[in-house]
Amino acid sequence: MTGTPPSFSNSNPQHPIWCSWRAITCHSKTSQITTLDLSHLNLSGTISPQIRHLSTLNHLNLSGNDFTGSFQYAIFELTELRTLDISHNSFNSTFPPGISKLKFLRHFNAYSNSFTGPLPQELTTLRFLEQLNLGGSYFSDGIPPSYGTFPRLKFLDIAGNALEGPLPPQLGHLAELEHLEIGYNNFSGTLPSELALLYNLKYLDISSTNISGNVIPELGNLTKLETLLLFKNRLTGEIPSTIGKLKSLKGLDLSDNELTGPIPTQVTMLTELTTLNLMDNNLTGEIPQGIGELPKLDTLFLFNNSLTGTLPQQLGSNGLLLKLDVSTNSLEGPIPENVCKGNKLVRLILFLNRFTGSLPPSLSNCTSLARVRIQNNFLSGSIPEGLTLLPNLTFLDISTNNFRGQIPERLEYAYTLQVDEKSDIYSYGVVLMEILSGKRSVDAEFGDGNSVVDWVRSKIKSKDGIDDILDKNAGAGCTSVREEMIQMLRIALLCTSRNPADRPSMRDVVLMLQEAKPKRKLLDSVLGRCAGDNVVVGGDIPLPQKPIADQC
Incomplete structure (x- = not known):
């Protein structure tokens, strides 16, 4: 865009060549350029002042x-x-004067x-402006009160800047506003009650802005509101009961504040609600049971409060619950x-409460589950076998509960599971098998869903199975070493018995290990040879020296 500007007006008005270029749209009758779209073309540098010669442009897109x-x-x-898009670039100056000409x-x-x-105040002279997005820069100072004078503005985003000072009450005069996003700044003061005058508002985000004071009850007047985000502020007091008037609300996030008191029962009137996040507050009292009957709820975050009572027993009955x-x-x-219900639940996080009773049978078939943390409760009964077969489960902690009965084998094999001493014995047996076989605990060689325990059990039934199991690099080629390894394998099999009651105690394991002490003499202190077998064995722990006929 440098050099002599092209004379577009004097070119052939019928079919000028530039009207066929990808980034250009021309008027169908006059062939004048009306749209220039240079978005996402990996362009860099600065914009030439020659752009002024495209005087018939209606739409200019330089984004990305x-x-x-x-x-x-x-x-x-x-x-x-009519439209100007310069988003996702690296302009790094103060905003220049002159935009009032548009x-x-x-x-x-x-x-x-x-x-x-x-923020450029000159924008407020643009009386036809409907969408204004100045978010994600480093604009500073406060929001000019004149920003409340746009007569047609429907969308305002000034989030993610370095703005400070109080929120001007004049924002409440934007009668046509539908979307207000001013979060991630460093404001002071409280929520102005004039915000309740934004009757057409559908989206309000004032999160992470350092705002204090109460959640103003007047917000209940915003009956068209679909999303309300006030998280990560310093809001105090109780959640106002007028929240129940927001009949169109789909997402409510008041998390990470200093709110107190109960969850108002009026929340149960929000039948369009899909997400309710009240975590990291100081809420008390019981969870309204009607929350479990909200027909569209898929996410409920209430952690780190002081709530009592029971979980709503209808929770999940809508078949849509994803995260709890x-x-x-x-x-x-x-x-x-x-x-x-609905098999959509991905996260079930209930730890550090006082839940009792058995795990719901429905969890056995909850194939969507990826993360389960229900430790530190008083849950009882048996652990459902189906919980071990969930294909997407990546994290499971059910420790510090009152479970009884047989522990499903696959759960025991997961080292993160901590139930009792028998589980530790099982894990010790797994480690022995890994050492004796030279294989990892889980390997594709064992087949889908199988572990080294399953592999050893299947091999030991075959004729030469023991030879396949024992790692020759660990000395299995030496007769006496092989005998010692077989003794260790017997201990490992006992430790990994399917029935926990059949497993030895750790004291019994120690006694068996003492009885299985090697009776061979270690040669060369560190490296030795198995006589006649030509297999190198290693060790750096002195062993009892008792000469025998077939010595390694």
């Missing part, structure tokens, strides 16, 4: 490139612009740049029977 330096003010001479501008997107200095985390409370009673 790496333009740097000052924003080219010559663009403000394109007075016919009197017909409707959409301006400057998201994700590195602009500095104050109520850990670190004082909840009691049973886990809801239908928590995995």
Whole structure:
């Protein structure tokens, strides 16, 4: 875009060559360029001032490139612009004057740049502006009160900057506003009650902004609101009961604040709600049982509060529940029977509570489960065998409960499971098998879902199975070493018995190991040879020296 500007107006008006270029759209009758779309072309550097000659442009898109330096003010001479998108670039200056010349501008997107200095107040003269996105830069100072004077603005995003100061009450005068995103700044003060005048608002995000004070009850007037995000602030007091008036609400996140008191029962009136996040507060009292009957709820996060009582027993009955985390409370009673109805549950996090009763049978068939943490409760009964077969399970902790009966073998094999001493014995047997065979605990060689324990059990039934099991590199080629390894294998098999009652205690294991002490003499202190077998064996622990006929 350097050199002599092209004379577009004097070119052939019928079929000018540039109208066939990919990034250009021309007017169907006049062949004048109306759209220039240079988005996501990996362009860099600065924008030439010659762009001013594209005077008939209605739409200019420069997004998704790496333009740097000052924003080219010559663009403000394109007075016919309706949309201007410069998002996802690296402009790093203060915002230049002159944008008020774009009197017909409707959409301006400057998201994700590195602009500095104050927010441009000149924008407020653009009376047709409907969408304004200045998020993701380094704009500083406060929000100008004049930002409450846009007569047609529907979308305002100034999140993720370095803005400070109080929220101007004038924002409540944006009568047409549907989307307000001002989070991730460093404001002070409280939520202005004038926000309740935004009757057309559908999306409100004031998260992570250092706002204090109460969740103003007037927010209940925003009956079109679908998303309310006020997380990670310093909000105090109780959640207002007027929250129940937000009949269109789908997502509510008040987490990581200092809220107190109970969860208002009016939350159960939010029949469109899909996500409820109240974690990391100081909430007390019981969870309203009606939350379990919300027809569209798929995510419930209430962890790290001081809630008591039982979980809503209908929770999960809608067949949509994906994530449930109520850990670190004082909840009691049973886990809801239908928590995995619909087989969509991915996370079940209930640790550090007082839950009792058995695990719901539905968990045995919950193939969607990936993470289960139900440790530190008072759960009892047996561990469902089906829990061991869940194909997507990557983390399981059921420790510090009151489970009884036989531990499913596959669960015992998971080293993260800590139930009792018999599980430790099983793990010790697995380690012995790994040492004796020279194989890892889990290997594709064993077949899908099988472990070294399954492999050893299958091999030992065959004629030469023991020879296949014992690692020759560990000395299995030497007769006396082989005998010692077979004794160790017997101990390993006992330790991994299917029935925990058949496994020895650790004291018995120690006695068996003492009886199985090697009776051969270690040669050369560190490296020795098995006489007649020509197999090198190693060791650096002195062994009892008792000469025998066939000595290694």
